[in-house]
Structures are given as structure tokens and as C-alpha cells.
Amino acid sequence: MDITTGIIGAVIGLVIGFVIAKFMEKGKASKTTANAKREAEAILKAAKTDGENIKKDKIFQAKEKFLELKAEHEKVIIGKDKKMAEAEKRTRDKESQISSELAKNKNQNQQLENKIKDVEKKAEFYEKKQSELEKLHKSQIQQLEVISGLSADEAKGQLMESLKETAKSDAMAYLQTTMEEAKLTAQQEARKIIINTIQRIGTEEAVENCVSVFNLESDDVKGRIIGREGRNIRALESATGVEIIVDDTPDAIILSCFDSVRREIARLSLHKLVTDGRIHPARIEEIVRKTEKQIETEIVDIGKRTIIDLGIHGLHPELIKAVGRMKYRSSYGQNLLQHSREVAKLCGVMAAEMGLNAKVAKRAGLLHDIGKVPNTEAEVETPHAILGMQWAEKYGEKPDVCNAIGAHHDEIEMKTLISPIVQVCDAISGARPGARRQVMDSYIQRLKDLEEVAFNFPGVQKAYAIQAGRELRVIVESEKVSDDKAAELSFEISQKIQTDMTYPGQVKVTVIRETRAVNVAK
Template identity: 45%
Template sequence: MSIDITITIILVLVAAGIGYAIGNVLRKKLSNSLVTDAETLAAKMIEDAKRQTEVMAMEAAVQAKDAVYQAKEELEKQFEQETREKRRDLQALEKRLQQKEENLDKKTNLFDQRDADFLKREQALAVREQSLVTKEQTLGQKEEKLDALVGEQKAKLEQIAGMTSAEAKKFLMDSMEDEAKLDVAKLIKAMEEEARETADKKAKEILALAMQRYAGEYVAERSVSVVTLPSDEMKGRIIGREGRNIRALEAATGIDLIIDDTPEAVILSGFNPVRREVAKLSLQKLIADGRIHPGRIEEVVAKSQEEIEQAMKEAGEQAAFDLGVHGIHPEILKLIGRLKYRTSYSQNVYQHSLEVAFLCGIMAAELGINVKQAKRAGLLHDLGKAVDHEIEGSHAVIGADIAKKYGESPKIVHAIMAHHEDEKPATVLAVLVQAADALSGARPGARREMMETYVKRLDDLERIATSFDGVLTSFAIQAGREIRVMVSSEQVTDDRALVLAKDIAKKIETEMTYPGQIKVNVIRETRATEYAR
């Protein structure tokens, strides 16, 4: 059994070997056939590729020749066009050159002709110059003869008149000057009398009526404020440890605190009345509260500043309400309220502004012009004094700029600008504001001055008046609002007195500074005395 299996296995193995060998032979034949076919196909593809390459190369050569030919034609056309254009430009240039050449020829001919004319003129001028030299010599001789004749005539005239030519000339000029002054004085006097007939009476009536209908209260203001203390012990608490409280208060308010031997009082010193009022109010609150230290001081000062700002705003609104003037910008109302703490010659500017507004309204009503506009201009005329210590310039100019900035009308702006002659008054409203301002400031008791300033002003008035020829003596009266000048009736005539009054007034305006106006009265008196025996 095992032998059969072994034989079978051997037979199978032999058959497998024979099959493997037959397979190898068949595979080799098949592969050789496939390689031969592939080589034949590759050779054919190579030949086809070569033929296509040759065709494409021939086509590319033809296209290249066409492109070169076209480019050559385009270059030839472009060259021909450029050649034609250059030929045209050259022809135009040639024409211009020909024209310029012709113009140069014409100018050359003209210059030649001018040179010839110039030579002729030079010759003519030389002849004239020679003639003028001759005439000048002749005139010089004649002038010498005339000078000699004039000298002889002048000497004869001086001998006949008994004075030199300079003395005669001075005498003539003096006489003409005196006559001219007299004529001018007469003319001025006649014109003033004519104007006074119609204007003086009415003006006096209006001013008198305005002064009678309004009399404002007078409030004296100074540059220091006094705060009353409950006891002298409070001074130490105000000063604080090592002076820290008083330093904090001065730094917060900008006001100097003076604590001296004055019993139960502290003095606040400063030129800014608003800051001084803030310091006064703050100190009063601190004394009433009892808590005095740097932190509390800053808090109270800030609160006091807000209260003062509110008070100024309310004061401005109250002034506008009292006058019946509406539509004023809130910032302007604040500045009007600020005037409550501003003084001029010790006159409260807030009260002064109200006075001027009322006076303007009264006079405007009498003259038949817009009353509300007049009151508005009077109220705002000193607006610049609220900030004149912060901004340089005249308070009238500052006030006009502020009014213009916040939308006031050109008439109001002009009235503010012109009330101190910073601008020439050009409207009735501007003149009214001037008059009302003078009335409010010049009325008795409205303003106060130091005794030294007052006496010096009176002395200056009398000195200026007595410096003129013909003045015997002078007296300053009415608190310096009027000066009476006594003149010699022999040296000063009635007509000359009018000129003298104007000259004195003009010199006072030039050399002095004063509030309101000063009246100059020149008095000429002639006395005749006789005795009956």
C-alpha cells in the first residue's frame, strides 16, 4: 500500500515537472512574440513622430517668415510717417526762421534810423545847451542886479517904516492871527448860541427829569473784608497746627488772611472781590461748623464758590427782569451778576449799570427812541469791567467784544465801544449811554476818592487854568466838577474868553484823568468906579 502511494507521488511529481518544463517553453515563445510586436509598434511611432516634427518645423518656419515680413512692412510704414512728420516740422521751422530773419532785418533798419535820429537830436541838444548856458549867464547877471535893487528898496522901506523886515513880518502875522482868532471866536459863539436856542433847553429838561425820577442807593466797597469771630480763641484754630489751616485757606481762595491784634476779627485782603467774597463766606461757614482742617477747608471753599456763582447768575437775571430786558445770553447775565462784587472809584458797578440803564430808558422815552434797546445798552455798557483784570485792554473794548461774541446787535456793541470814546459815537443810542454814564458817576456822593488824590486833582485844575495868559486867578469848585477862571478884562475880550475856555478844557482833557466831566467857566468882569463928592 505504501509502495503504491509512493509510486503515485512520484508519478505526480514527474507529471508536475514535465508540465513546468512545457510551461516554460510556451512562456518564452509568447514573450518573444510580444517583444517583437512592441518593437515594431515603437519603430512605427518614432517614424510618425519624426514626420510630424518635420511638418511642424516647416509650418513654424513659414509663420516666422510671415511675421518678419509683416514687422518689416509696419516698420517701413512707421518710418515713412515719421519722415513725413519731420519733413513738415522742418518746413515749419524753416518758415519761422525766415520770418524771424525778416523781422531782424526790419529791426536793424529801425535801429539804424533811430541812431540817425538820435545823432540829430544830440546835435540839436548841444546847440540848445549852448544857448541855455548863454541865457543862464545873462539871467545870473540880471538876478544880481535885481537883488541889489531889492536890497536898496528894502533898506529904503526899513528906513521909512522905522523897523526891520523881520519885525514887520512878525507884526503882520500877529495882527492877522489876532484877527483870525477873533473871527473864529465870533463864528463859534454865533453857532453855539444858535444850537443852544433849540438844544440846551430840551437837554436840561431831559437830564433833570432823569435825575429826579431815579435815585439809586450808594454802597461803599473796599479791598478788604472783615470777618467777626465769636472769640479770640478761634484765631488759633483758624491758623492751625504750624499754620496749615491758614495756608490751605489762602491757597484755596487766593486771598490773604491777616490775623493780628484786632480783637475778635480776621481781615481778608485781596483785589479780586469775587474771591474775597468766597473766602469770607467760607470762613464764616467754617467758624459756624467748628471743624477746621485742610480737607474740610477745600470742601467748604468749593461749595462757597458754587453758591457765589449761583448768586451772580441770579443777580444778573434779577437785573434783566427789573429792567424788562429779555433774551440776554446766560454767560452775559453771569458777567452782569459778577459786577455786584466790582467797584469803580468806590461805586458799585452793578448798581451803576442799573442806574445807567434806568437813565437811558428815561431819556430814550423823552426822545422817542427804542426804550428797551436803550436800557439794554445801559445795562451792558460796563460789561468789560467783570473781566478787565483778566484780559488786557480798555473795558469798553472788552465789553464790546464779549457782547458781539454772544450775539448782541451792532447798535448795542457800538454803544458799549463808544461810551468812553474808544470809538467815535455814531448813533443817538451811543450818545445816550455816554450821558447816562456821566450822570451816574458825576452825581454828588456817587464816588469817593482818597483825600490826597482829590486835593491833587484840584491843584492840577487850578494850575492848568492859571498857566494861560490873561488869567488872574482860578477856583476849583463842586468837588472838582467845575473850575471858574477869572481873567483880566483888559487882556481878554469877550470873544477871546470863549477861545480861552476851549483851550483850558482841551488842556485838561490832555493832561488829567478824572471821572465824569469838568465844566470850565471863564469870567470876565469890567468895573467902573467913581465917587460923588
């Protein structure tokens, strides 16, 4: 019983404690809630205050922005108003100017009408005077016919017959004088132009041959170039088409070939092989192929540099290659590219002196010998002037240039003034001392043959080949050859030379006939 009572009391105590604790927690919660409300109210009040401040700031900023935009807009409006005012002013000025011009035109039209009326009155007056003069003229003719007993047509015929012979003789004398003066002036001007052209062109002497010397560091390299049983040298000769001569010349071997391009390919290939040290047939063929491509590139570069130096534009790529190949060609010992450049400069200067197109003349001068660099052996039989003209036509050159190329050795008829200029400049470049090299024996023999051709004609007393074989002077006996016969003899000798002989350029034939009267005073 006591235990039960104690348990009940303990339970009651626990319940009472629990109830008291709950009441105490409820009081604390009330206080917390009140504090939270107060804090929330304070936060709301502060947020409201901040919001009002931000609102005021934004309104202030919006007002400032509005004022700025308004000021800018006013500036734009003022600028536009100013421009409109200026435009209106210009318009008013134009209107006033047009009004003054219209008034001026009106006055001028009025003056023109007055002048037209004056001219019409004067024309009527002149017509009346003309009719009066015609009547007087007819009456005078009638009076003269009565006095002379001849009609007007008969008197006119007699007067014309009397004046015809006098006029004819005067006209012939005047014509002869004019022709002589024209010839003299033309010769002087031609000499002046040619001399000025030659003086203004700087030249260089050029000599080409068929042999190149390849220098070696030592004679030991010769054995490696020859190879076992000569296989290396045979492979090199087969790949390049160049004859390689290995003799007792110390530290050198000789490359022989008429084609300068092939000779240069062989020289460069040998240089690469010797520098690399690996010399065998497969390597030789590889190096030769690479060198051929290098030479082709170099040929194009040389052609481009040449046309740039001369100021020539729009040349076809194939013609540029042909110009580049000229560097490795020679004609009578004269480098073909140097010769063509020289001819181009001479043509440009001479054409400028004569008032012709210097650019076209330069173009024709540069291309005049492209027929000497054929790409195939089948074209060798065609004269180089005709072949060059065909190439120029094929690659779109103008007719003036094509005619100058084809006619510079008289293969075809000259149709423009550029053609004789190219022919003359080609002769000047080739005839310059030191420009071309010939074998002495063949040169002397050609001069002898020229003189022998002249001696085969009757009446020839002496014959001299001068100007390096470009002129033949023939002295004839005056008793056997007349003046007319001398002109005929000059033509016959030139035709004989043209038919029977082979020579570069042209040969001028001059026949000299003179009569001498000699007496001795004792």
C-alpha cells in the first residue's frame, strides 16, 4: 500500500512538474514571438526607408538622364535648323544666280537676234552688189571680145598654152630642188637618230663557246666521277647529253656540248654530286632530274627579270620561257639574251626619236630572235625569223610585232615602220666591234669570196670588202661602164652575192665610176 501511494505521489509530482515546465516554455515562446515581431517591424521600417531612398535616387537619376537627352535633342535640332538655314541660303543664292544668268542670256539672245538681222541686211546688200558686178563683168568681156576679135574661150586656151611650158619647166626645177633638199635632210636626220641611239646605249662584250671547264679540289675526284669501268661517266653523259672529257689537265675536267642549257645542267649536277660525295648511276639520274627542274625555274626567272627590266608587260608564259632560254644560246659568239636586250633598248630609243611607239618597238626588239631557241629539232629547218613570227602569232602578239620579227632578215615584206627599226638595230648590235666572234680563217675567206664575185663581172677594175664584210666597194673603168650600166652592175652583183654566198646580216654593194683628165705641164 505504501509502495502504491509512493508511486502515485511520484507520478503526480512528475505530472505537476511537466505542467509547470510547459507553462514556463509557453511564457518563453510568447516573449520570443514578441521580440520577433518587434524585429520584423524594425526590418520592415528600415526596408521601407531604404526603398523610399532608392526610389528618390532613381527618380533623380531619371530626371538627370531626361535633361541630358533633352539637351542633346535640342543640340541636334539646333544643328539641323542651322543646316536647313544654310541650305536655304544656298538655295536663295542659286536662285539669284540663275535669275542673273537668265537675264544675261536674255540680253545675249536679244543681241544675237539684232546681229542676225544686221547680217541678213548685209547679205541682201552683197547679193545686189554681186549681181551688179556680174553684169559689169559680162559687159567688159563683151567689149574685150569685140576689141580682140576672139571669144573668151579662145583667149583662155591661148593663154593656157603659153603658160603651160613655162609652168612645166618651173615645176620640174622646183621638184628637183625639193627632192634634193628632202634627201639631204632625211639622210642627216637618219644619221643623227642612229648616232644618238648608239651613244645612249651602254654595251657589253659577250663571248660564248661550246666548252665549259669544271674545276675540282683534287685529281682524286676524277676516279670517283669515272666510276667502276666508267659506269658513272657513261650514266652522266647519257642523262645530260654532254661529252665529258677527263684528261691530264690538273684539277679540272672539260664539258663539251653545243647546247649551253645541257652543258649548264651537267656542270651543276657534277657540282652537287662532288659536294655530296655519293656518285653512282641512280644518284646521277636523280640529281640530273632535279637540276633540270632547277634550270627550268631559273629560265622562267631570267625571262621575268628581263621583261621587268625592259618595262614589257603582258608577255605569254611560253614567250617568257623562250626569252629566258636565250641566256644559254649564242649567235656568232654573241650571247643571244644580251644581244636581244641590246636590240630592244636600241629599238626603244630609235622609235622614241622618230615619234613612234617605243614600247611596241622594245617588245619587237626583244622577241626578234626567239626563233633561235626552238623546242624541237623538227623546227630547225624553218628560218628563225619565220619561226619566231609563227610563235609570236601563236601566243597572241600584235601584228606589228609579228611583222617586225618575220621581216628583220627580209624573209617577208615589211608592213610597219617598226620592222625597219628592228632590222637596223639588229645590224647595229651585231656589227658593233667585239660583239660577235668568228673564226679568222672563215672570216678572211668570206671577204675574199666577196671580192671574187665582183671581179667576175666585166669592167671591174678593183673591189674591196670593208666594214667586216658588210659592204663591197667596186671601182669600175669609166670607158667600159656608163652611169646607167653602173647602177645595173650594182644590182647584178648584189643578186649574185645573195644567190651564191652565205653571210650574216646584209652586204651593201657600192659601184664607183669616175672620169679623170690628167695633163702634165712642162
